Amino acid sequence: MSPEPAATCRLVAIPGDGVGPEVVAAAQAVLAAVAGQSGFAIRWTTVTAGGAGIDAYGRPIRDEDLAACGQADAILLGAVGGPKWDDPNAPVRPEQALFALRGGLGLFANLRPVTVHPALVESAPVRPELLEGVDLLIVRELTGGLYFGRPSEERRAVDGSRSAVDTLPYGEDEIRRVVRLAFELARGRRKRLTSVDKANVLATSRLWRKIVDELRPEYPDVEVGHQLVDSCAMLLVRRPAAFDVLVTENLFGDILSDEASVLAGSLGMLPSASLGERRTAHGAFGLYEPIHGSAPDIAGRDVVNPLATILSAAMLLRWSLGRVAEAEAVERAVARALDDGFRTPDLLPPGVAPEAAAARGLRVVGTRAMADAVVERLPARPPGEAAGNGSEDDVATMVATDSLLGLL
Numbered sequence: 001m002s003p004e005p006a007a008t009c010r011l012v013a014i015p016g017d018g019v020g021p022e023v024v025a026a027a028q029a030v031l032a033a034v035a036g037q038s039g040f041a042i043r044w045t046t047v048t049a050g051g052a053g054i055d056a057y058g059r060p061i062r063d064e065d066l067a068a069c070g071q072a073d074a075i076l077l078g079a080v081g082g083p084k085w086d087d088p089n090a091p092v093r094p095e096q097a098l099f100a101l102r103g104g105l106g107l108f109a110n111l112r113p114v115t116v117h118p119a120l121v122e123s124a125p126v127r128p129e130l131l132e133g134v135d136l137l138i139v140r141e142l143t144g145g146l147y148f149g150r151p152s153e154e155r156r157a158v159d160g161s162r163s164a165v166d167t168l169p170y171g172e173d174e175i176r177r178v179v180r181l182a183f184e185l186a187r188g189r190r191k192r193l194t195s196v197d198k199a200n201v202l203a204t205s206r207l208w209r210k211i212v213d214e215l216r217p218e219y220p221d222v223e224v225g226h227q228l229v230d231s232c233a234m235l236l237v238r239r240p241a242a243f244d245v246l247v248t249e250n251l252f253g254d255i256l257s258d259e260a261s262v263l264a265g266s267l268g269m270l271p272s273a274s275l276g277e278r279r280t281a282h283g284a285f286g287l288y289e290p291i292h293g294s295a296p297d298i299a300g301r302d303v304v305n306p307l308a309t310i311l312s313a314a315m316l317l318r319w320s321l322g323r324v325a326e327a328e329a330v331e332r333a334v335a336r337a338l339d340d341g342f343r344t345p346d347l348l349p350p351g352v353a354p355e356a357a358a359a360r361g362l363r364v365v366g367t368r369a370m371a372d373a374v375v376e377r378l379p380a381r382p383p384g385e386a387a388g389n390g391s392e393d394d395v396a397t398m399v400a401t402d403s404l405l406g407l408l
C-alpha cells in the first residue's frame, strides 16, 4: 500500500435509511468540490448501518464497523429508521446504531446551531419580526440520561398487567463537561447561556443546576439563566432572538431542537455536530448529521432538502478537519443558493404551491439540483488562498476553535 499524502483525511459515510443516502450523496459532492479546490484528499469508507444494517447483517451496526468509525477523522451520517423496522417487539431497532455511535465513541456534546436565513423568513410559520436576530446554539448532552439509563424495559406482573420503566441518571462529571463546553461556546458568541432543566420535578435537573452555578464564577463574562424546559419551549417561539447558547440534557435537547427548527423555516435546514474527547491530526473527531429523520415518505424521489447535511459537512470541515475557511465557504454558498431563489419543496412559504413559486422568483429544485447550486456557488479559488490564508475573522475563529478543542 502506498503511503497517503498528509493532506488526506479519512471520512466514514453512513447513508442509513430513507432519505439518508440522498442527503449524504449531496454532501459528499459538496465536500469533493471543496477538497478539489483546496487541494486536500478525502478517503471515504462507507458503512451500512441502521435499518440497512439490520437487513444486511441482522444488526444495526457491526462491531467491526463501529471500530472503523472510531479510527476515522469524522463520520457523516444521513438518517436511520423507517416503518419497515418499527415493530415495537423487534429485538433490534435501527436507532440502536445511533446510540452505539454516540455512546460507543464517547460523543457527548451535540451542537445544533439554529440560524434564520433572511430569504427563509417567509417560510417559517412565525411572525417575521420575531425572527429578526435569531441565532442560537443548542448544546445537547448526548450520551447520558434517559437514552442510556438502565433499566429501560417493559415488565409483566404475575397478574399479567404490563408496566414499563426508563431511567434518567446523570453523573456530575457528565454534566460538568458539557456545561463547561457550553460556557466556552457562549464566551465566543454573545455571552449568554441558558441552562434548561426541570428542576421543580427532577433530581437530575437539580444537580444540573448546582453544577451550572458552581461553574459560573469561572465565567464572569457570561450571563447565565436557568429556564424550566416547559417555559423554554414557550419562549423559543415567543422571543427566540433572546437566546444565545442553550445547554440541556439529552431528551430536552432532542425535543427543543425540533421545535427550534421551525424558526429556520424547515427541519431540513438544521445541521448537527457530535463531539467527544478524541482528537485527530486535524481537529476533534466527530459525527455529523442533519437533525431530521429518515423521512421514508419522500425517500428515493430526489425531493429531500440536502442543506442540513451540507451544513453538517461544513461543521465537519470546521471541527474535525480544522478547515474554517472552507466551512465558511460552504455556508456562504448555501446562503447564496437560497438568495438566488433555489428551494426544495419543504422551503416554500406556507400556502405557496410549487406552480406558483416562479412568480415569486423562486426555483423549486430537487436534492441533486440543490447540491449542484451550492457547488456552483463555492468560491472559484481555494478559500484559504483567496483570503490570503485567513482573514482576521478566520484567524480568530481558528484560535477559538482550537481552544474549544482543548476542552473536549
Ligand code: IPM
Pocket (backbone or CB within 6 Å): 081, 095, 098, 254, 291, 293
Ligand atoms: C435526533 C433523533 C434521534 C434522537 C432519534 C432518531 C433516536 O431524533 O437525532 O434528534 O432522539 O436522538
Ligand code: MG
Pocket (backbone or CB within 6 Å): 254, 255, 258, 291
Ligand atoms: Mg430528534
